[in-house]
Amino acid sequence: MVGIEEILALEHLEKDIFRGAVHPTALQRTFGGQVAGQSLVSAVSTVDESYHVHSLHGYFLRPGNPKIPTVYLVDRIRDGRSFCTRRVNAVQDGKTIFTMSASFHVDDEGIEHQDRMPSVPAPEDLPDAQTVPKLAESQFYQEWKNWDIRIVPAEQSASAPDLAAQQRVWMRYREALPDRPLLHICTLAYLSDMTLLGTSKVPHRGVKTQTASLDHAMWFLRPFRADEWLLYDQTSPSAGFGRALTQGRIYDRDGNMVAAVVQEGLTRLEREPDSHESKNSRENKTGAV
Structure with missing residues (x-):
């Protein structure tokens, strides 16, 4: 399996222009977390x-092709005394597939x-998916073997009755x-x-639904390590009209x-x-957001 450091490593082509390499995957589209992480x-x-990154806001505009590299074009929007801002366009085949704004801040x-x-x-009281054959063989856990992901059973977690989905x-x-805070931040974005x-x-x-990320926003609040346990507390307060809103809070082991x-x-x-549609027409429909 390709490690996260290799996935996030970019080739510097020219001033403010970078390229991400192609990595083996079973996914039909480039994983959104990969594009967001490389953009960051x-x-x-x-x-x-x-300056330390404190937030990012991104939009997934087109499905990425995992078989071709992605080029990242950085625009230096502002360099201020306390904040600076960058805009990144991720491009494949001359078209922008993802656009992101990232903001950086000095400590105050x-x-x-x-x-x-x-x-x-x-987490130690929950099974490692790689030790459960049915889970380990699933596409999700095959794709992300390098990650230890343990879903908390609903019956073992108190939930508020007014939450629609959690x-x-x-x-x-x-x-x-490595002890490089920015690597851990970009890994968490992934x-x-x-x-x-x-x-x-x-x-x-x-x-059965057709799913794809449409936009993604993150705020980095306190130092952490991505190779130590993090609790991802997730909710979906609303879904309708073919879209769902989701939100999450991430905690380290100390709370x-x-x-x-x-x-x-x-x-x-x-x-x-x-039944009258051609095979190519059907493939085009399912391949576009």
């Missing part, structure tokens, strides 16, 4: 080390508070990563897209809220293809 890497590469002092981490079983997941990268949209399906088990995520995704019902 390209933005970070143009910012002075005194201010008020402090946070929500309390929910009470859930420890799931909680322990996650960490299996191998030790990780954050894995299970979030699936939260919208929790009340609709068995309903510190380290990041927050909001995403909207496509969740329209699968349609039976018209």
